[in-house]
Amino acid sequence: MTKKVLESELFIMLLFAGAVLTMPLWLAPIGAGYPDLMQKFAIFGLFAIGYNVLFGLTGYLSFGHAAFLGVGSYAAVWSFKLLSMNVLPAIFFSMIFSGIFAYMIGFVSLRRSGIYFSILTLAFAQMSYNLAYSVLTPITNGETGLQLTLNDPRILDAASSNGGALPSPTLFGLKMSGFEGFYFCAVLLIIGFFIALKISRSPFGLVLKGIKSNQTRMKFTGFNTRPYLITAFVISGMYAGLAGSLMAVTDPLAGAERMQWTASGEVVLMTILGGVGTLVGPVLGAGIIKYFENIFSAFNDRSLHEVLAFLPDGMENIVVTLVRPFVGEGWHLTLGVLFMLVIIFLPGGIMQGIDRIFGKSKKKKAAEAAAATARMGEEQHG
Amino acid sequence: MAEAEENTVLHIADIHKSFGGLHALSDVDLQVKEGTTHAIIGPNGAGKSTLLNVVIGRLIPDTGAVVFDGEVITGKTPHEINQAGVARVFQTPEIFSDLTVFDNVIVPILSKRDGSYKFNPMAKLSAQKEAHDEAMKLIADFGLKADDPSGSLSRGDKRRLELAMCLSQHPRLLLLDEPTAGMSRHDTNSTIELLKKIKEGGMTKVIIEHDMHVVFSLADRISVLAEGRIIADGTPEEVKANPVVQEAYLGG
Numbered sequence: 058m059t060k061k062v063l064e065s066e067l068f069i070m071l072l073f074a075g076a077v078l079t080m081p082l083w084l085a086p087i088g089a090g091y092p093d094l095m096q097k098f099a100i101f102g103l104f105a106i107g108y109n110v111l112f113g114l115t116g117y118l119s120f121g122h123a124a125f126l127g128v129g130s131y132a133a134v135w136s137f138k139l140l141s142m143n144v145l146p147a148i149f150f151s152m153i154f155s156g157i158f159a160y161m162i163g164f165v166s167l168r169r170s171g172i173y174f175s176i177l178t179l180a181f182a183q184m185s186y187n188l189a190y191s192v193l194t195p196i197t198n199g200e201t202g203l204q205l206t207l208n209d210p211r212i213l214d215a216a217s218s219n220g221g222a223l224p225s226p227t228l229f230g231l232k233m234s235g236f237e238g239f240y241f242c243a244v245l246l247i248i249g250f251f252i253a254l255k256i257s258r259s260p261f262g263l264v265l266k267g268i269k270s271n272q273t274r275m276k277f278t279g280f281n282t283r284p285y286l287i288t289a290f291v292i293s294g295m296y297a298g299l300a301g302s303l304m305a306v307t308d309p310l311a312g313a314e315r316m317q318w319t320a321s322g323e324v325v326l327m328t329i330l331g332g333v334g335t336l337v338g339p340v341l342g343a344g345i346i347k348y349f350e351n352i353f354s355a356f357n358d359r360s361l362h363e364v365l366a367f368l369p370d371g372m373e374n375i376v377v378t379l380v381r382p383f384v385g386e387g388w389h390l391t392l393g394v395l396f397m398l399v400i401i402f403l404p405g406g407i408m409q410g411i412d413r414i415f416g417k418s419k420k421k422k423a424a425e426a427a428a429a430t431a432r433m434g435e436e437q438h439g
Numbered sequence: 440m441a442e443a444e445e446n447t448v449l450h451i452a453d454i455h456k457s458f459g460g461l462h463a464l465s466d467v468d469l470q471v472k473e474g475t476t477h478a479i480i481g482p483n484g485a486g487k488s489t490l491l492n493v494v495i496g497r498l499i500p501d502t503g504a505v506v507f508d509g510e511v512i513t514g515k516t517p518h519e520i521n522q523a524g525v526a527r528v529f530q531t532p533e534i535f536s537d538l539t540v541f542d543n544v545i546v547p548i549l550s551k552r553d554g555s556y557k558f559n560p561m562a563k564l565s566a567q568k569e570a571h572d573e574a575m576k577l578i579a580d581f582g583l584k585a586d587d588p589s590g591s592l593s594r595g596d597k598r599r600l601e602l603a604m605c606l607s608q609h610p611r612l613l614l615l616d617e618p619t620a621g622m623s624r625h626d627t628n629s630t631i632e633l634l635k636k637i638k639e640g641g642m643t644k645v646i647i648e649h650d651m652h653v654v655f656s657l658a659d660r661i662s663v664l665a666e667g668r669i670i671a672d673g674t675p676e677e678v679k680a681n682p683v684v685q686e687a688y689l690g691g
Contacts (some may be wrong), residue, residue, distance in 0.1 A: 256560040270535035277520035281555035
């Protein structure tokens with residue numbers, strides 16, 4: 058009975074919404090309670106949730122999702138330039154364009170599976186990145202990045218661009234900065250999470266899991282797997298587009314670097330770190346990576362000395378020297394170590410660790426992990 | 440091409456398939472009658488599995504055609520052939536080894552119900568009442584447990600699960616590729632009983648088997664394949680008495 062309650066949609070959603078909306082409270086003690094960072098958590102959380110719809114459910118590892126993030130950003134900035142500073146049309150067009158773009162890339166890439174699929178998506182994303190820098194300059198404004206100007210037509214609310222200052226994105230007049238901006242992204246994160254939860258518990262979601270587990274069997278069971286995969290690819294591309302548009306909402310500027318392969322790799326890391334195929338995992342992974350990026354990178358020699366001032370002088374210098382490579386510009390090193398530790402000891406990501414702590418059906422998980430490993434081995438050959 | 444006789448569900452018509460210089464199947468012509476169990480036997484490498492792969496659309500024959508239920512299915516995709524009513528049990532069980540037994544069984548039921556593609560991401564899996572009940576009944580009939588992770592089942596149970604998955608679709612034609620390979624004598628016998636029960640339901644079956652005990656307990660008709668050719672075809676008694684077969688396969 059309690060298990061039923063714990064696994065009910067209502068309970069999960071209440072818990073998730075509660076945790077997200079109270080982020081300013083419980084993140085404050087670890088220095089992450091400010092709106093800009095929390096907004097990043099929400100945006101990358103959405104990106105990772107969407108990515109997990111593809112990677113987590115179908116097992117198809119895309120290395121090109123940053124392309125959809127970029128398309129989303131460009132579409133949003135164009136909507137700000139041409140139509141209105143209202144964020145809703147921007148989000149709408151971002152999702153439409155990234156969806157169309159995902160369909161085109163998915164249509165070609167999904168002709169292959171495994172490593173070939175990954176390489177195809179990577180190639181497409183790098184192509185998009187380079188095109189955005191060169192040939193597509195009229196649309197993307199090349200290296201400078203696409204920005205708002207005072208001469209933009211903004212046909213729906215031209216009147217609002219007054220006073221010689223650049224307007225900022227609004228939701229029917231509500232400014233999208235500070236806590237308003239965070240709560241707007243938080244609500245979208247909750248909606249996005251709800252949709253992902255529904256997908257993973259639907260017959261459609263089960264078919265995707267079946268494809269991940271044994272695509273051959275799916276075909277001989279009467280499923281046309283290709284349209285299923287394309288649908289999942291488009292859904293996850295639209296999530297990425299949404300995340301891209303929210304980046305533009307936070308800061309109405311879109312640059313090609315958003316499409317670079319490192320950005321695609323980041324979402325893979327987020328998903329794996331948190332727990333592939335779990336619901337909350339990707340959000341956790343996104344939060345942790347963004348937290349490290351912002352907090353650890355902020356340390357420098359002086360702040361380290363301040364933090365470690367309680368140590369005796371000689372000791373302090375030694376510790377600072379030892380810790381220094383792991384913070385500041387070296388925060389990637391910390392992230393790398395954390396990532397390795399998680400992969401080695403918790404192949405199911407942080408969510409597996411949480412399951413272990415609460416002792417949730419250890420045997421079952423172990424069996425699943427073993428089966429998953431065996432399957433990966435088989436895929437390598439097949 | 441031989442004309443299809445009456446009551447023929449599956450007509451494998453003059454199939455020829457070669458891989459490079461190897462003639463895996465030559466002029467194979469076979470008719471499977473409605474409601475019968477048709478066994479295909481033959482030594483290793485005779486082309487038995489190749490023949491099944493041709494039927495389910497995994498391989499395309501060089502010449503010839505497969506006619507199922509009056510319709511040519513050669514060149515169709517595996518999912519189309521399954522949707523037409525052909526299910527297959529593989530030599531090594533093809534199951535969803537990281538899903539539960541329940542999920543394994545409900546997937547084919549959903550395929551039968553919804554067709555080869557349906558976009559219903561907002562529907563609740565747990566609310567699919569009929570499919571749920573059907574899956575639970577089948578799982579109980581096969582003596583399996585719905586919540587077990589299927590990856591950790593014994594080999595025999597995996598085979599049983601795969602059979603349950605195929606039967607959940609109520610196929611018109613069931614293809615079995617060595618359904619008892621690697622099973623203990625006890626499991627083999629219980630599988631024979633199970634297949635006999637299915638037979639009473641009137642389902643047509645094509646079975647590939649090495650175990651002569653299984654073949655002679657189940658088959659209504661036997662075709663013997665050797666080096667890609669059918670060397671004998673008839674009732675179990677006829678085949679047993681056939682001197683060519685004895686020399687080629689039964690070992691005298």
